[in-house]
Amino acid sequence: MTISMFLDPVRPWRVLIAGAGAIGCTLAARLAAAGHTVDLLARGRTLQTLREQGLVLDDLDGRWHSPVRAIAHVDERQNEHGNEPAPDLVLLCSKSQDLPALAEQVQPCLGPGTLIVPLVNGVPFWFFHGAGGRFDGQTVQAVDPQGRLAQALPLDQVLGAVVFVTAESTGAGRVRSRTPHLLMLGEPAGGLSPRLQALCEMFAQAGIEARPQERLRDTLWTKLIANLTSNPLSVVTRATLQAIYSDPVLLETVRAVMHETMLVASAYGARLSIDPIEFLQLGAGMGAVRTSMLQDFERDRPLELAAIGDAVVELAERYALPMPATRTLLSQTRWHAARRAERRLAEPATA
Ligand SMILES: NC(=O)C1=CN([C@@H]2O[C@H](COP(=O)(O)OP(=O)(O)OC[C@H]3O[C@@H](n4cnc5c(N)ncnc54)[C@H](OP(=O)(O)O)[C@@H]3O)[C@@H](O)[C@H]2O)C=CC1
Ligand SMILES: CC(C)(CO)C(=O)C(=O)O
Incomplete structure (x- = not known):
């Protein structure tokens, strides 16, 4: 006991x-x-x-x-x-x-x-x-x-x-x-x-x-979709949630990542209660919020890309689901993080 x-x-x-x-x-x-x-x-x-x-x-x-x-x-x-x-x-x-x-x-x-x-x-x-x-x-x-x-x-x-x-x-x-x-x-x-x-x-x-x-993984997938569609993209673009979920150019990437992730979620049996259109409207309604990943990026802290991004790609691979848009976005995010780290190293040390 x-x-x-x-x-x-x-x-x-x-x-x-x-x-x-x-x-x-x-x-x-x-x-x-x-x-x-x-x-x-x-x-x-x-x-x-x-x-x-x-x-x-x-x-x-x-x-x-x-x-x-x-x-x-x-x-x-x-x-x-x-x-x-x-x-x-x-x-x-x-x-x-x-x-x-x-x-x-x-x-x-x-x-x-x-x-x-x-x-x-x-x-x-x-x-x-x-x-x-x-x-x-x-x-x-x-x-x-x-x-x-x-x-x-x-x-x-x-x-x-x-x-x-x-x-x-x-x-x-x-x-x-x-x-x-x-x-x-x-x-x-x-x-x-x-x-x-x-x-x-x-x-x-x-x-x-x-x-x-009762089925926490359903909620988990909804949050993952929010994180994966906004956190890496916010690093690439420095945009707020409002811009990410309402700018027509950025919405192309958001939609592609959202659809790829929803497919993985359904492969794992998730019962998603989100309506994709309502989801985007809710995101835009969050206003000028800077994601936690953008805040980490600006503070030169490591990004949570493994748990939010790589892990989803790993789950997708188990079902041979391609995630081309998500993979591209993750690579670009890493590129920006690496360039920022290089620039920091090149800066003269302050006393
Ligand atoms: N903040 C938010 O609004 C939200 C956060 N989340 C998630 O919640 C989680 C926690 O986020 P958050 O609180 O914002 O993160 P923070 O970075 O603010 O806090 C993490 C803390 O853990 C400490 N820490 C890490 N490793 C050790 C260790 N080995 N020993 C002692 N302390 C340690 C860090 O210390 P140090 O500063 O010294 O590194 C830091 O104080 C993350 O996964 C985040 O994505 C989810 C939703 C919203
Ligand atoms: C606000 C939100 C939902 C954006 O993905 C978030 O969880 C984060 O910033 O990490």
Whole structure:
């Protein structure tokens, strides 16, 4: 019997949040404010600022100064007697390429009842876990090339998430979120389990709407279509969502990538509820939003192309589906990222 069988949404949970960026800090602030015990695994200047000044979130409900404990290693969770129960919940909140290292960092403190939720864009590493069908249990190479994630995390304790929270860091330990907090959560094997319901309720009590999904992969494909049609193209063009989804020239690429991705989704049995025309209208209605990938590009940070792009191409290859427009777009995005890196290297160093 595992601890999670007793998870009670109203008692305080022991939560470990790994990754103190925009999403990790937003969730940490709201969960701590709701009375949960929150440890936030951070590094560098963020860790130092969190220790010295604490965490501040500005969201639609106001300003939150929340009592989180910033830690550099999970063994700092131990008290003076050298013991600390395993967390009830671990949220992994990094860019997808950083997930293996983060998973290995949290692995030593996991207990048999710890729920683990990666909050990461793109095809998840657990995609084939509990999926049934001919690929059941296989690995998505693009997101877990050395099998480090599957090794570090007990898959039966992993719940999937599709992130609709939007947030941006405004400085170390400072975060701003201007939309209602929304997560879609689901069991990799599908269905509505008691632990999934308890987790959704626990988030809801902290002001984070969490919708339990019987078929999370359907929602995942919808988000992938949004990411794949807009994130790489935003790097190539520097355009906002409004421009990407309304400019007639850019719409040609958007439509081509959307149709290719929808075909892959249907090959995997996804039941998509999106109407393509409505989808484009919704995208255009998002306004002057710069995608997370464009923001990473402008900050000279690595791009999440493996999880958002390469992984979908890999899934397509399993069914011999060509993705010519998507492949071209991904190559062009990489070309722009490489040119930018070269220009940065050529710039004279500032004192
Ligand atoms: N922000 C948003 O609005 C949305 C984000 N998402 C997705 O959610 C995920 C998280 O995004 P977001 O929070 O914005 O990303 P950020 O880049 O803001 O945050 C990631 C954090 O993880 C930290 N980190 C990475 N590796 C380690 C490590 N080994 N040890 C300690 N800390 C580590 C980073 O530290 P450092 O800064 O030192 O690198 C950074 O603070 C991504 O997949 C993103 O695409 C999805 C929807 C919306
Ligand atoms: C806003 C959106 C949906 C654009 O694809 C996104 O998730 C991102 O910027 O990463």
